[in-house]
Amino acid sequence: MLTKLARELMTREREKVADFDHGRLAEILDLYVGTGIQVHSPGYMGRQFSGVFPLAGVVDFVSSVVNQPSSFYEAGQLPNVAERIMAEELNRYLGWDPDRATMITTSGGSLANLTALLAARNEAFPEIWARGDPGGGGLPAIGVSEEAHYSVVRAAGVLGIGESQVIRLPVNRRGQLRPDRAAAVLAAAERRNLRVFCLVASAGTTSMGAFDPLDELADLAARRGMWLHVDGAHGASLVVSDRHRAKLRGIEKADSLTWDAHKMLFVPAPCTLLFYRRGETAAGAFRQRASYVFDDEPDIYSSFDSGDKNFECTKRPMIMPLWTLWSVYGRALFAEKIDYLCALTGEAHRILQAEPDFAVLHEPEANILCFRYQPREIGADLLHRLQLDIRDQLRGDGRFFISKVDVHGVAALRLVLMNHRIHAGHLTMLVAEIRKIGARLLLAA
Ligand SMILES: Cc1ncc(COP(=O)(O)O)c(C=O)c1O
Structure with a gap:
């Protein structure tokens, strides 16, 4: 689908340099910005690369x-x-x-x-x-x-x-x-x-x-x-x-x-x-x-x-x-953001621990936290599948992006908090979303 859209945006001109088409450029940029991981969204909580400080982007452009x-x-x-x-x-x-x-x-x-x-x-x-x-x-x-x-x-x-x-x-x-x-x-x-x-x-x-x-x-x-x-x-x-x-x-x-x-x-x-x-x-x-x-x-x-x-x-x-x-x-720009993200991950740990249908797998040392949706005793195979399906559905829905990783041989959900625009309210919304998806998946299992 994306390949088709991308191909449609390419000029058919092969003999001479094509006339500059503002509309084509705008569509290419829209497609670029609108697809893939949205690192600047507070729903992005899943990978280790970050939304950049805007000034860093300006300097990169100059580079x-x-x-x-x-x-x-x-x-x-x-x-x-x-x-x-x-x-x-x-x-x-x-x-x-x-x-x-x-x-x-x-x-x-x-x-x-x-x-x-x-x-x-x-x-x-x-x-x-x-x-x-x-x-x-x-x-x-x-x-x-x-x-x-x-x-x-x-x-x-x-x-x-x-x-x-x-x-x-x-x-x-x-x-x-x-x-x-x-x-x-x-x-x-x-x-x-x-x-x-x-x-x-x-x-x-x-x-x-x-x-x-x-x-x-x-x-x-x-x-x-x-x-x-x-x-x-x-x-x-x-x-x-x-x-x-x-x-x-x-x-x-x-x-x-x-x-x-x-x-x-x-x-x-x-x-x-x-x-x-x-x-x-x-x-x-x-x-x-x-x-x-x-x-x-x-x-x-x-x-x-x-x-x-x-x-x-x-x-x-x-x-x-x-x-x-x-x-x-100066240094404080980085230190403050790191401190905030680590504290926020501690907050995520507290929020998830208070939910009886979630199992938190470790105390966070930095800004990464692994947990599972596990409302009751479930066999390892189903538990594993459930986490993968939750991750896939969340990703497909597009509001949140989290990742998965195997912990002690069974899949877990993984938060990597890289964005200072995330606050506790977003974490509570994520919990509700996972619960909704997870409960539906379990019913269908
Ligand atoms: C601990 C660790 N080492 C190495 C790497 C690889 O780094 P890069 O993706 O910059 O090649 C990663 C990437 O996530 C990592 O987490």
């Missing part, structure tokens, strides 16, 4: 027009300077040595996770980049939480680290990695001739928004000589909030951090920040020469380049909306 890719200073001078400044500004909350830490931007958290794993692997296996062979001492392996985002395992696959070399570490009921049980699992892996060079922890898991105990995991990583990578794609932004910073206690000991600004810093996607505590390790990810872009004689231009440290050659100047907002409004 599209000036078109200054940002891997190289010669092309994007201000974006490269702004990256340095934002690295310093945000590093204050990470507590890393400012003379040593470094930050690059990448097109998404998935690519940041891949890049950090590559740097970690190349540090642990110095010969592998040149020879493709890890040498003696065991096959490269990584330790990841059972709740890790799929991009981590995908990144391992890209690096030639097979699934049997990805060591799944147990989590508790709240989805947090358990350091007390991880050590034994890692030791067992090493007895299988695996060398676990990197431990990947999460600061805000995708399913439940759980924060792993970074402090203890950093100590575990140090004891076993592993790199600690923290996937904070969702939750790293909480460090800018005085109220929530403690959830990342121990981040000061991590080796690298993935931080999606297009999630909880509310700028256009993609805008990911990849931090390294020891800046020199960033250069270890890619060990290449390419005379057409990399200069052997360092100067002001090459000293600002990030192209040697990131996968992309041509890269959007994605820092510009973030740096501009930070410059114009």
